[in-house]
Amino acid sequence: MRNPLGRPKALLAAGAATALALSGAACGDSGESDADITWWHIQNQDPLMSTWQEFADDFGDEHDLSFDVQAIENQSFKDRMGPASQSGDVPDVFHTWGGGVLAEQVEAGLVKDLTGQLDCIDSINPIALEAYTIDGKLYAMPFDAGVVGFWYNIDLFAEAGIEAPPQTWDEFLADVEALKAAGIAPIALAGADQWPGHYYWTYLAMRIVGLDGLEQAAAAGDFSGEGFEQAGDLVAELAALEPFQPGFESASYGEADGQAANMGEGVTAMELMGQWAPQVQRDASGTDGPANLGFFPFPTVEGGAGAGTEWLGGGNGYAVAADAPDEAVEFLCYLMEPENYARAIVDGNLTPVAADTEAVAPDLNADAQKVVEALATATGTQLYLDQAYPPAIGGVINEATEGLILGQITSEDFIEMVNAAWAAEA
Known part of the structure; x- marks a missing residue:
């Protein structure tokens, strides 16, 4: 695997560190x-x-x-x-x-x-x-x-002039820009925890190649292909808009000032998270959470094989x-x-x-x-990739997604890292 340009070399080293931790080389409680x-x-x-x-x-x-x-x-x-x-x-x-x-x-x-x-x-x-x-x-x-879906603050959306949740990726990006124009941080993200970020690449891959395409890639241990690279490009496209709350890079999920707390305090307009989100928003912020909390599925991507009724979850x-x-x-x-x-x-x-x-x-x-209603209408589901796949693979996907979000690697680098992890697992 070639070494990506700039800081990605450190990210590749981080992937190796994860493999060591998962193999027991790192210290941990028994x-x-x-x-x-x-x-x-x-x-x-x-x-x-x-x-x-x-x-x-x-x-x-x-x-x-x-x-x-x-x-x-x-x-x-x-x-x-x-x-x-x-x-x-x-x-x-x-x-x-x-x-x-x-x-x-x-x-x-x-x-x-x-x-x-x-x-x-x-x-x-x-x-x-x-x-x-x-x-x-x-x-x-x-x-x-x-x-997993987008939990959103209905009042903040209204303040930005957004009357209904987005259904397509282009509409989603337009809403992100509208929220920023209104002085509202669009998305809460726990960058330090990595796993919340992997939802974005996973969902985009699901929407572009579909659940069958994702299953075939995992079976082959090969995520090469235009669809998976496009998923990485779209993650980078979102990140380039700077949609996340200030300091997201070092934010954790459930701690004070973290992703959930930002939502609970009404600082950010939405977060991509699972069924546990509303309770953690309240717990982490010490508040009652947003007065008007809505929920919508991850948007579809034009020309993609995946449907909006296919959900990531577990x-x-x-x-x-x-x-x-x-x-x-x-x-x-x-x-x-x-x-x-x-x-x-x-x-x-x-x-x-x-x-x-x-x-x-x-x-x-x-x-x-x-959430119950979403499950009732689901036409397919995909378990979180950092749990569906072997630990070494899931860890690399989490780290590589972080690299995309931080602008440290390209979508091509992402594919190389994940494929190399599959090859090492074989």
């Missing part, structure tokens, strides 16, 4: 604990963080078990799970998005086969189980599912370590007991995965309802 059950999750904001702790305490009291519960920020969780997986010392219960990351953990013998082991399986929508099913066997239990679930005590599996179903799950849906603003949604969420809030 799953070791004196507790009977260790549980790593990413619900690191109240009220759900405290609710999860309460459930662990109650279950522990009932079964005479001790829990070590660690609520970890999203990116930090990913950084810790790589070395933990490589060392073979994973927590008894841990967060998972399924896909390629879970598949690698399964192949390494780290995850318990839950097929036929969950007494609560009939209470879960079978569709929600698909991301956690590998070679016909179930390896995790979902508790939330949804899609769910949140929990896997159990292969050597975890049997009670760890029981605990998963404890979380799904109707009374407990109903409370978690409210406290965490979760999108239910229940087979009977009405039974656990009769009064689903308006934000969650938007």
